[in-house]
Amino acid sequence: MKTLERTLLVLGPEGDPAAAAMAAAWPGEVAAASLRDLSRPGWSLVVGNAEHTTLSVNGRRFGAAELGGAICRLGWIQPEALDWIDAEERDYVAAEMAAFLLAFFDQLPCPMLNRPTPACLAGALPRPPAWRAAARLAGFALAPADALPEWRIDLIGENCFGTTDPVLIRRAQALATTLDCGLLSLAMTGTVQAPRFITAHPFVDLGHPVLAAAAAQQLQARQAS
Amino acid sequence: MIVLWGLESDQPLAMVGAALGARGTPLFFLDQAAVCATRLAAVGAGADGADAADGADGAGQLEVDGARLDLASVDGIYLRPFDTRRLPAVERLPEADPQRHAALCTDDALLGWCDSSPAQVLNRPSAMASNNSKPYQAALIRRAGFDIPDTLVTNELDALHGFLQRHPRVIYKSTSGVRSIVSSLGDDLPARAGSLAACPTQFQEFVSGVDYRVHVVGDRVFATEIRSDAEDYRYAARQGKSLSLRETVLPIEVAERAVRLTRQLGLVLGGVDLRHCPDGRWICFEVNPSPGFTFYENATGQPIAAAIADLLARPQCDRIAA
Numbered sequence: 001m002k003t004l005e006r007t008l009l010v011l012g013p014e015g016d017p018a019a020a021a022m023a024a025a026w027p028g029e030v031a032a033a034s035l036r037d038l039s040r041p042g043w044s045l046v047v048g049n050a051e052h053t054t055l056s057v058n059g060r061r062f063g064a065a066e067l068g069g070a071i072c073r074l075g076w077i078q079p080e081a082l083d084w085i086d087a088e089e090r091d092y093v094a095a096e097m098a099a100f101l102l103a104f105f106d107q108l109p110c111p112m113l114n115r116p117t118p119a120c121l122a123g124a125l126p127r128p129p130a131w132r133a134a135a136r137l138a139g140f141a142l143a144p145a146d147a148l149p150e151w152r153i154d155l156i157g158e159n160c161f162g163t164t165d166p167v168l169i170r171r172a173q174a175l176a177t178t179l180d181c182g183l184l185s186l187a188m189t190g191t192v193q194a195p196r197f198i199t200a201h202p203f204v205d206l207g208h209p210v211l212a213a214a215a216a217q218q219l220q221a222r223q224a225s
Numbered sequence: 226m227i228v229l230w231g232l233e234s235d236q237p238l239a240m241v242g243a244a245l246g247a248r249g250t251p252l253f254f255l256d257q258a259a260v261c262a263t264r265l266a267a268v269g270a271g272a273d274g275a276d277a278a279d280g281a282d283g284a285g286q287l288e289v290d291g292a293r294l295d296l297a298s299v300d301g302i303y304l305r306p307f308d309t310r311r312l313p314a315v316e317r318l319p320e321a322d323p324q325r326h327a328a329l330c331t332d333d334a335l336l337g338w339c340d341s342s343p344a345q346v347l348n349r350p351s352a353m354a355s356n357n358s359k360p361y362q363a364a365l366i367r368r369a370g371f372d373i374p375d376t377l378v379t380n381e382l383d384a385l386h387g388f389l390q391r392h393p394r395v396i397y398k399s400t401s402g403v404r405s406i407v408s409s410l411g412d413d414l415p416a417r418a419g420s421l422a423a424c425p426t427q428f429q430e431f432v433s434g435v436d437y438r439v440h441v442v443g444d445r446v447f448a449t450e451i452r453s454d455a456e457d458y459r460y461a462a463r464q465g466k467s468l469s470l471r472e473t474v475l476p477i478e479v480a481e482r483a484v485r486l487t488r489q490l491g492l493v494l495g496g497v498d499l500r501h502c503p504d505g506r507w508i509c510f511e512v513n514p515s516p517g518f519t520f521y522e523n524a525t526g527q528p529i530a531a532a533i534a535d536l537l538a539r540p541q542c543d544r545i546a547a
Binding site: 038043044046047048054093099103106117119128129 | 340
């Protein structure tokens, strides 16, 4: 199957605008999955054998080989989100689903933005001290941790949105490289001349068409390489 | 100064505390039960306005019921905190209660400090998290060179039937470690099939052999051979099954692989669960990042607590990075 014909998997909240934006940007089909799909038959993984991975989205089944890319827009699973599961089982099922998805995405052979981590299915999400230590190492000046964000820098692979300052771009990319993030959003305060880092997270606003297009381009480039 | 963080009733903490006390090592017990009276305070703002209590360089001051500890003076910490949300003092508070919020923030700040501090930390919380997904950790174990049981995680009955055809005996257990009791899949399959779709479940081939728990403490290895007729020896007493533990020595190559695996997982302390098969293979089931080692030490006399105390009290130049 040609690269451009492969399906993009987007796992996110029900009604996630990112799925629609990615559908407009991705040349092939987009399978927009939610947690409810995990309670429909069709999901399977064999540890260490990625070819046997299968998934089911809106009743349609896929094999891992059919995927050209994947994005997980959920960081973790809130038991309250599982309203089709018996209330007394939701804590347990949330933990089980999160554990499954971590293993599932970790061994998915197609490119991902980002690979999951045990702390966050959507990618690196260290606690604030680690973020700030990494940002300091990358060359950022730090604002107090409780400062209110005034603007942001979004990184999608090599593409940077929110600043054209080459020094800031370099620092942001250094931070993303340290944390192995293909998607990274930095909360900033201060002026363009004196910017300061507050915190960061992997939840780039992929509902924005420009950012969605950049993400699609990154995944395709990674598939080709 | 060595910090022990957890509950007074925690036996591993108590044994390590006793071992440190016997050495005369300065010790601070951070009682998790006092979380509502615990604060991480700023030492002073950094030159760039950053909050120095964010622990980015190990700085900060801990206050517990009036007692203060400069975090920069901490050489090592052994942490075994319980889920703060389930502590009686926190659980009884309404969701929106500011005291509850403060307790959870303190908890998170302490975990963040543990992740970033230059002290010897047993173990860094971010490294321990891999154990929250058994198949994820199993993949890491496999990449580190250990055999693992054939493992299927699925909510698809056809996939399970295919797995059962390949393996005459199958066990199932939780994927996350919550409610983790190993059970054989047998006559209860038809009854469980209906609920399989609700959430992927972990199935493994049953592998016969002799169980070993290997405690890796830094670069030291304490191996215990376990013989039991229970499916899961941890519950043998509860089930009225037989159980015997004895200290043993692993083949050097297996011991070294266990140490390497622990380190590759970002851990300094680990409980590695192995099974030695009749065909000679060494299967690894998991690495417990916060092993309840007292069960094994009490049965065999292996000086695991003393080894942990030794590791915590090492001078900075001898600390083990993970």
